[in-house]
Amino acid sequence: EIVLTQSPGTLSLSPGERATLSCRASQSVSSSNLAWYQQKPGQAPRLLIYGASSRATGIPARFSGGGSGTDFTLTISRLEPEDSAVYYCQQYGASPLGTFGPGTKVDVK
Amino acid sequence: EVQLVESGGGLVQPGGSLRLSCAASGFTVSGKYMSWVRQASGKGLEWVSIIYSDDSTYYADSVKGRFTISRDNSKNTLFLQMNSLRAEDTAVYYCASNFPFDPWGQGALVTVSS
Numbered sequence: 688e689i690v691l692t693q694s695p696g697t698l699s700l701s702p703g704e705r706a707t708l709s710c711r712a713s714q715s716v717s718s719s720n721l722a723w724y725q726q727k728p729g730q731a732p733r734l735l736i737y738g739a740s741s742r743a744t745g746i747p748a749r750f751s752g753g754g755s756g757t758d759f760t761l762t763i764s765r766l767e768p769e770d771s772a773v774y775y776c777q778q779y780g781a782s783p784l785g786t787f788g789p790g791t792k793v794d795v796k
Numbered sequence: 797e798v799q800l801v802e803s804g805g806g807l808v809q810p811g812g813s814l815r816l817s818c819a820a821s822g823f824t825v826s827g828k829y830m831s832w833v834r835q836a837s838g839k840g841l842e843w844v845s846i847i848y849s850d851d852s853t854y855y856a857d858s859v860k861g862r863f864t865i866s867r868d869n870s871k872n873t874l875f876l877q878m879n880s881l882r883a884e885d886t887a888v889y890y891c892a893s894n895f896p897f898d899p900w901g902q903g904a905l906v907t908v909s910s
Binding site: 722724726731732733734737743775777779784785786787788789790 | 831833840841842843846854890895896897898899900901902903
């Protein structure tokens with residue numbers, strides 16, 4: 688069973704700064720099966736990145752994903768206040784299907 | 797516009813049943829991967845169930861044997877039948893399309909309490 692861990696738990700940064708979020712898997716994950724989601728308070732999650740590094744439709748270029756094997760990252764190059772949210776990674780290939788990480792809260796102020 | 801709208805949430809006693817619906821517009825659920833994901837208040841996301849394009853179904857261990865995912869192509873709607881509900885099933889339930897999940901519905905609150 689694949690378990691995802693995310694770090695840090697919380698990230699507090701200022702507008703314009705760079706955020707680097709980590710997602711580590713307990714065993715190797717196919718890069719084609721790693722996604723990142725953004726969830727703002729009171730809203731449904733939104734797909735940001737799929738296939739570890741491909742941006743979903745309409746996602747700004749300041750969001751980028753990378754990594755392979757067991758270590759993946761989400762980078763937000765220049766934070767904006769509206770980027771305040773919880774970010775979840777997800778693997779969607781191995782059992783249990785659709786496993787999410789615990790999330791990283793990003794606070795931009 | 798591609799959209800998913802959940803309904804059917806509410807308050808139910810432990811041991812009771814509830815059926816959630818997820819109506820799709822802008823695309824057809826037939827032949828799509830469709831899923832349910834839940835989120836307890838203040839907690840993270842938990843994948844619950846998926847129905848594949850060939851109608852095979854899979855469940856998280858926490859709901860296996862109690863929940864059933866299905867779809868009605870004529871109504872373009874996804875369902876989640878939840879039986880033998882427990883307090884720990886209390887959550888907002890989201891439906892989502894494709895794999896990875898995009899788009900998502902707005903969520904339906906299920907509260908299991910006496």
